[in-house]
Amino acid sequence: MGRITLDQVTKSFGEVNVIPPLDLTIEDGEFVVFVGPSGCGKSTLLRLIAGLEDVSSGQIRIDGADATDMPPARRGLAMVFQSYALYPHMSVRKNIAFPMKMAGVPEDEQKRRIDSAAKALNLTDYLDRRPGQLSGGQRQRVAIGRAIVREPQAFLFDEPLSNLDAALRVNMRLEIMELHKSLATTMIYVTHDQVEAMTMADKIVVLRAGNIEQVGSPLELYREPRNEFVASFIGSPKMNLIRGEVARTYGAQSIGIRPEHIAVSTDEGLWHGTVGVAEHLGSDTFVHVHGHGMGSEPLTVRVDGELPVRHGDRIFLTPDTEKLHRFDAQGLRL
């Protein structure tokens, strides 16, 4: 009920071409995450789908019907904004009821849907408060409640968690995933945080400068990034990219190896270097190693808990060749 197809969609603001021709299909019930650095056009793309911006050319189809020139309200999509965009002068109940009131849903049906949404989102005690009296997480839930009661074809989320603190963000992430499982509605989620993308998505769309760099499941992107950009964008801490002599021995312009795919030893190994800063996270330690003859960028290496090395020590590294990524001069995967 919520299959969205973009066909050769472009968008330009005056002279500036924000989205070059772009094709994308979002299947019904999928959780799709648009991810990319800021300014990559991911929010614009979402707003094009929502109908808040007009496409410059191309076609948007929702469930097979041409929605390119449809006003936002008729597309059957609900959006959760970054600022939540709650109506400050209305109570939580009225905020949630607003889309139904606009659609002319009968009173008792409105009440039923509000009650069930409030129950699902733990908002029952707050229905008569104003948004100003709620915490960030509660406001977020009200915004989601306002979207749910419309029973939309698809939900659009525009960086909904970026205004929350870290602990709350993890909670809300789980709640949104839970919601997706229970509603089984298409969800499109925009974020610049690759952790959110990895944990939530069925399908990730990596964008750069309006171009789709790669589309795939989180693990596909992790295992087989199509190019250097995706390789360094997905995964945390990011992949080490090594150029020059070392890369040429592998027959590539540059090679990438993730911090978790490097073995560490104090007496022997393929590469050697000097230990720099170590970040202790308890379960893991990320050690920054200045590799000899491997450029000025330190390599990040993940090791378990305690490693008896100190700043300035000599250390040996061995990459897991199976998990080594090779890229050509254009940055494409070999």
Add this chain to the structure above:
Amino acid sequence: MATQHSRAAARLMISPAVLLLLGWMIVPLSMTLYFSFLRYNLLMPGMEEFTGWTNYRFFLTDPAFFAALTNTLLLVGGVLLITVIGGTLLALLLDQPFWGQGIVRIMVIAPFFVMPTVSALVWKNMFMNPVNGLFGHAAHWLGLEPYDFLSQAPLMSIIGIVSWQWLPFATLILLTALQSLDQEQLEAAEMDGAGAVQRFGYIMLPHLARAITVVILIQTIFLLSIFAEILVTTNGGPGTASTNLTYLIYMQSLLQFDVGGGSAGGVIAIILANIVAIFLMRMIGKNLDA
């Protein structure tokens, strides 16, 4: 910061200003009160004597008083109505992106910089004059009888002139308020299925409520004491058709040389202004907190 010592010092430091302001208010107020109980006519200097409530009785039973009271309320109400509604519409218009926005916005503010006497004279002689005025010419051109605004509809004409002066103020305040509205709220409402009129009614108007309150309160204070516009256009006439309380007090004290009666009128005007203020605060003041 707020130690006992620093608070005492702060009180000491602001006391001269407070005392000055207090004196500034108390001296004229008590003199007005004092004069209002005297028989004090400038034509009979040295004959002042205490008369009790006589001045008040004469002022309140003067048929001109009720005419002036009605005119004052009509003037304030009419101008408020026109400026708030017109200001909201203009603000909505100016909020749209268009070419030359900056210049147009400055031009809209311009009438506010013209002093009341000048703008009233311009309106009287260049627009409303039935022989030389632009409106008269326009009526001629259309083959109609020119309308003598200031003698046939004096109060309405003054309401028009004053509205023209205050419209920019209302527009400016409401435009800034409108620009502070979160665009995402409007977009959310659009996604929620609200049309342009509903977006205005449900989102913009509640957002503007506080600004409208401010406009009404500030304008009321100034509109209760409109004087220059009446003096240079109609002189309060014909009869008392465009006399407001301020103008009546002026006539009493300076045209009839009755300082005592004028002072009594002044005290009554203060009381009425306070009644209006309390009434306004009750009605719309809630918008200011929250």
